Amino acid sequence: MTIDLQIDRLNGLANDDPPLPFPHTSQIDGPLRELRCHYGRAHYRILYRRSGNLFVLLHMIRKTSGAVPRAEIEVARQRWRDFKERMEAQPRKPPRAAGGDAP
Numbered sequence: 001m002t003i004d005l006q007i008d009r010l011n012g013l014a015n016d017d018p019p020l021p022f023p024h025t026s027q028i029d030g031p032l033r034e035l036r037c038h039y040g041r042a043h044y045r046i047l048y049r050r051s052g053n054l055f056v057l058l059h060m061i062r063k064t065s066g067a068v069p070r071a072e073i074e075v076a077r078q079r080w081r082d083f084k085e086r087m088e089a090q091p092r093k094p095p096r097a098a099g100g101d102a103p
Contacts, residue, residue, distance in 0.1 A: 003044065006037040010048070010055045019050075028068055032058075032076060047076035056083055 009020055019025050025033050028047060035046040035057075043063040049056050058076040061068065 003037045003039055003046075006035050006046075007057075010035065015053045028073060028076075032073065032080070034068060047073070049076075049080055051083070051087070056080065058083075 006024060009024060013020070019027075019033060020035075023036060025035050028034050031049050033048055035048055037044050037046065045061050045063055045068055046057055047059040047061075047068070049058065058079040059072060061072050
């Protein structure tokens, strides 16, 4: 399936729906999944995770072998950690107005 069509399939899922079945997706490691798609004759894998009602597309690779290389999985894991850190960060304090105690 083309990339746009496969992403549309993900977006059509409700919060309590199970993941798309094989051959559209498959589990890589824990909640990390791959979305299988193609563009022309080239086959791609989009590594993604679900965060509530949001699908976070973490990494896209061109399929050149049967298994997703560990290095590519690690890129997706690092991007997930970065996403979670930014989403869980406390809002920063707004700058204070210059007043009598300002330098």
